[in-house]
Amino acid sequence: MKVGDFQTEETDVIALGIYEVDNGLAPLVESVDKVLGGIISNLMQLGDFKGKLKQVATLYTNGRIYSPRVSLIGYGKVEKLSQENIRQVSAKHMQSLRDLGVKRVTIPISDDISGFHIEAIVEGAKLGLYTFDQHKTEGLGEKEELEELTFLLVDESRMSVIEQSIRLATTIVDGTALARDLVNQPANYLTPAILAEKAQLVAKEKKLKCEIFDLARLQEEKFGAMLGVSQGSLEEPRFVILEYGFEEADKKDTLVLVGKGITFDSGGLSLKSSSGMETMKDDMAGAAAVLGVMQAIGEFKPDLHVVGLIAASENMPSGTAQRPGDVVTSYGGKTIEILNTDAEGRLVLADALGYAKNFEPKAVIDLATLTGAVVTSLGRYAAGAMGTNQELMDQLILAAEKTHERVWQLPLWDDYEEALESEVADIKNTGDGTAGAIAGGIFLKKFTEDYPWVHIDIGGTAFDIKGSSYISKGGSGYGVRLLIQFVRNWCC
Ligand code: BES
Numbered sequence: 093m094k095v096g097d098f099q100t101e102e103t104d105v106i107a108l109g110i111y112e113v114d115n116g117l118a119p120l121v122e123s124v125d126k127v128l129g130g131i132i133s134n135l136m137q138l139g140d141f142k143g144k145l146k147q148v149a150t151l152y153t154n155g156r157i158y159s160p161r162v163s164l165i166g167y168g169k170v171e172k173l174s175q176e177n178i179r180q181v182s183a184k185h186m187q188s189l190r191d192l193g194v195k196r197v198t199i200p201i202s203d204d205i206s207g208f209h210i211e212a213i214v215e216g217a218k219l220g221l222y223t224f225d226q227h228k229t230e231g232l233g234e235k236e237e238l239e240e241l242t243f244l245l246v247d248e249s250r251m252s253v254i255e256q257s258i259r260l261a262t263t264i265v266d267g268t269a270l271a272r273d274l275v276n277q278p279a280n281y282l283t284p285a286i287l288a289e290k291a292q293l294v295a296k297e298k299k300l301k302c303e304i305f306d307l308a309r310l311q312e313e314k315f316g317a318m319l320g321v322s323q324g325s326l327e328e329p330r331f332v333i334l335e336y337g338f339e340e341a342d343k344k345d346t347l348v349l350v351g352k353g354i355t356f357d358s359g360g361l362s363l364k365s366s367s368g369m370e371t372m373k374d375d376m377a378g379a380a381a382v383l384g385v386m387q388a389i390g391e392f393k394p395d396l397h398v399v400g401l402i403a404a405s406e407n408m409p410s411g412t413a414q415r416p417g418d419v420v421t422s423y424g425g426k427t428i429e430i431l432n433t434d435a436e437g438r439l440v441l442a443d444a445l446g447y448a449k450n451f452e453p454k455a456v457i458d459l460a461t462l463t464g465a466v467v468t469s470l471g472r473y474a475a476g477a478m479g480t481n482q483e484l485m486d487q488l489i490l491a492a493e494k495t496h497e498r499v500w501q502l503p504l505w506d507d508y509e510e511a512l513e514s515e516v517a518d519i520k521n522t523g524d525g526t527a528g529a530i531a532g533g534i535f536l537k538k539f540t541e542d543y544p545w546v547h548i549d550i551g552g553t554a555f556d557i558k559g560s561s562y563i564s565k566g567g568s569g570y571g572v573r574l575l576i577q578f579v580r581n582w583c584c
């Protein structure tokens with residue numbers, strides 16, 4: 093962030109966004125064009141660059157200004173401009189500059205640019221440049237990396253507003269990148285105990301309260317459903333309780349966020365197929381998002397009491413694994429008949445959602461890679477949302493539209509309950525094979541009777557999303573931007 097003049101900036105490139113319009117250039121672009129002897133307008137007159145969405149053109153300034161290059165990016169038609177378009181465009185532009193070998197980018201911004209616009213540029217740029225190469229040992233030296241992004245302001249009075257937008261966007265991106273890192277980390281590097289340690293680190297850094305239940309404590313507290321899931325694994329389970337705003341918790345509204353943290357889902361004795369198992373290191377994406385949100389909240393400091401609960405376990409087959417037909421008793425005392433050990437997410441969540449009641453929450457939101465069925469229903473472009481409070485749901489839908497982390501509401505009508513009735517326990521963990529995502533929601537609903545609640549099934553949106561320039565392969569970090577936006581609307 094700087095106040096100055098693009099003519100005297102030392103940088104590798106001046107980056108300019110251009111709309112697809114017929115009536116000339118925007119004033120800022122026009123002034124750059126002028127010093128460069130009209131090379132931008134010439135290019136556009138020739139039709140070589142029209143400002144079409146994500147179109148890139150790089151021009152060389154030949155010593156006319158300090159920057160050796162000016163790079164143009166098309167914003168498309170002005171009437172179609174949205175925050176999502178800006179994110180996409182910004183990611184595409186920064187990726188193309190990185191691939192060119194550019195290190196320092198300067199973006200001059202006009203006086204009328206909004207804070208939202210800046211947020212979207214920063215989010216798109218940083219999320220678009222995200223990579224996960226911790227486990228690569230080859231080819232690292234050849235990889236280009238963009239090092240510095242500077243915004244250049246003309247009007248100094250806008251400085252603090254713009255700075256705040258940059259800071260906020262950076263916080264949100266950092267939370268999302270943390271969630272992506274955790275999801276991308278293989279299960280042999282990220283066990284439940286290691287996930288809990290990461291949470292502890294985040295808590296220390298952001299001054300959150302952090303309590304961790306180990307195996308013995310979980311037995312003491314009677315987390316029977318979670319213990320059933322973990323008993324087949326050599327890795328111990330962990331339950332993590334993170335708290336922000338705990339000093340005056342009794343004076344503030346409490347929001348509880350719950351994340352499914354299955355660090356690897358083999359299916360247990362109801363074993364998955366090899367291909368079905370390939371991406372199951374991502375089965376802790378809900379937990380990763382919750383941790384990403386808690387990190388951001390520690391920075392963003394809303395006037396709320398926010399609790400993050402993470403139910404972390406492996407789901408493995410072995411001689412000690414739970415069997416189909418077993419009955420377990422959940423934290424709140426309700427009994428569950430296990431028919432399919434691969435429906436384990438709802439089991440660890442049953443305990444976590446039961447535990448959430450202790451905080452007397454105003455709202456509880458859980459994020460979970462709960463079903464394959466939600467991928468069948470909605471594909472990779474929306475999560476399935478179900479809940480018991482329409483007001484809360486509407487708030488989430490609003491936040492989803494703004495962040496483009498989309499949700500689509502599915503019903504939790506009583507009609508669906510019959511399929512989960514058990515002969516021997518209070519409920520069974522699978523339905524009749526129809527409406528799989530809803531059956532998951534109906535199951536969870538039984539454990540959330542004491543507070544307004546929404547469940548977000550991120551089975552389709554947590555991993556390998558296609559067609560977005562700012563979401564790479566692997567973990568998407570879905571849910572972090574959504575929930576932070578939700579908190580921003582909800583509290584202030
Ligand atoms: N983690 C899976 C859900 C999943 C599968 C998410 C594929 C993303 C991609 C979950 O634990 C699971 O296995 N669910 C079962 C439930 C069924 C046994 C009722 C499923 O969806 O098949």
Ligand code: MN
Pocket residue numbers: 357359433434435436437
């Ligand atoms: Mn499973």
Ligand code: ZN
Pocket residue numbers: 354357375434436437461462
């Ligand atoms: Zn699972």
